[in-house]
Amino acid sequence: MARMTPWRAIAGVITGVATMFVMRWLAERLEARDTGNALIPLGFLAAVSMDCVIDGVVIGIGFAIGARQGVLVSAALALEMFFLGLSTANAMRSGGARPT
Numbered sequence: 001m002a003r004m005t006p007w008r009a010i011a012g013v014i015t016g017v018a019t020m021f022v023m024r025w026l027a028e029r030l031e032a033r034d035t036g037n038a039l040i041p042l043g044f045l046a047a048v049s050m051d052c053v054i055d056g057v058v059i060g061i062g063f064a065i066g067a068r069q070g071v072l073v074s075a076a077l078a079l080e081m082f083f084l085g086l087s088t089a090n091a092m093r094s095g096g097a098r099p100t
């Protein structure tokens with residue numbers, strides 16, 4: 001931040017906010033297509049998939065900064081993935097999906 005011009009930071013924030021709105025719009029479109037009793041909730045799974053991709057990028061950035069930071073970020077996101085997996089499994093089961 002000290003060496004960058006403020007315009008780069010502002011452009012990054014604007015791009016990030018715009019990306020979040022596009023992702024929200026896409027997830028809402030997919031959720032609107034779900035009939036409520038769908039076996040697979042596509043909108044929810046799309047949001048979970050986007051979160052997994054973003055978490056992977058965050059882990060990569062953590063390891064690019066340093067091994068210690070990467071391990072710390074990985075441990076934190078592993079905990080998040082545990083609860084995300086439980087939530088996803090619960091959403092799938094309440095839609096009628098059963099483990100094979």
Ligand SMILES: [Zn+2]
Nearest residue numbers: 051052055080
């Ligand atoms: Zn995440």
